[in-house]
Amino acid sequence: MSSYPGIDSELLRTFVAIADLGGFTRAAEAVNRTQSAVSMQMKRLEEDVVQRSLFERDGRQVRLTAEGQVLLGYARRILKLHGEVINTLREPHMVGSVRIGTPDDYVMRFLPGILSRFAQAYPMVQVEVHCESSSQLLQRQDLDLSIVTRMPGDEIGQLLRQERFVWAEAQGFSPHEQTPLPLAMFNSDCFCRTWACNALDAMERDYRVAYTSPSLSAIMAVVSAGLAVTAQLQSLITPDLRILGKAENLPELPMSSIVLLRNTRTQSPVTECLAEHIAEGFRL
Structure with missing residues (x-):
């Protein structure tokens, strides 16, 4: 059975923030990290996890590649389910x-x-x-x-x-x-x-x-x-x-x-x- 690396939800959260806010700088502010830390997160996501290029950079502008668009849909669903699980298990009342x-x-x-x-x-x-x-x-x-x-x-x-x-x-x-x-x-x-x-x-x-x-x-x-x-x-x-x-x-x-x-x-x-x-x- 093939094994694949797991995807850290924090990587996905940062990835979605970049997609929603249109750049690494604003995303860094939204997730309360430095811009360099955000860049390292996305390098890890691209190179070690999905092994695909997720961003096209044009100066300060950042756009998602076709693979990035695919991942974005999955990322939103994963984070939504993650939130539901935490709410259900942490708040049993x-x-x-x-x-x-x-x-x-x-x-x-x-x-x-x-x-x-x-x-x-x-x-x-x-x-x-x-x-x-x-x-x-x-x-x-x-x-x-x-x-x-x-x-x-x-x-x-x-x-x-x-x-x-x-x-x-x-x-x-x-x-x-x-x-x-x-x-x-x-x-x-x-x-x-x-x-x-x-x-x-x-x-x-x-x-x-x-x-x-x-x-x-x-x-x-x-x-x-x-x-x-x-x-x-x-x-x-x-x-x-x-x-x-x-x-x-x-x-x-x-x-x-x-x-x-x-x-x-x-x-x-x-x-x-x-x-x-x-x-x-x-x-x-």
Whole structure:
């Protein structure tokens, strides 16, 4: 059976830094080594380990060779697996399950990236997601973490993000010109629906809630078909929709505060770690 030299993960880490930063000098700063030490590492990687030229040098510019590009893909995967192994074995308490609650509108926009990064770091943790309105989540006592919407000045828990609600309709359609104004909104216990209706009542504009659903995807499907206007967080407005305002005789909507609530009775290293991932994800 043939034997091959092992590849030190520190060599791969330096190699990836050079590829990402475009040179030995910046990579040396990133990995906290001298430039000469980085050069020696790469000489060892090229000559003793892979026995291939990995870099093309043009003055101060450094580019990867074809072999270097191949190694880069493998290096990223090896380092990713290395990190997962260390996280799993060094932190054996990071096993178990965590129950989080969130309104449906945050699921598509924020949760995929958050849960993907968390799963990569802690693959042994089971995450159970419950999608309900903010008012329903505030009544539950069985969740470890809850993401809810609050009015500015009425925040509780950890503030994740502040964002404005906006009116929107499909490009190429004009349901805002209809009387009464057709709305597609979440069900009646949604903060957003209450704020939108209160704003229309204050300006005495006639409207009707023509479509309701607990699902954001269902609401957006109705709006994208040109059947109604909706009010949602600005970050949820997709390119096929356009934001409406005073020019369309629609009132300004309030800012919202998205906050994270912790259940003090079920706090653990697992729930706190996921809470940190959630906070980071809402900052992106």
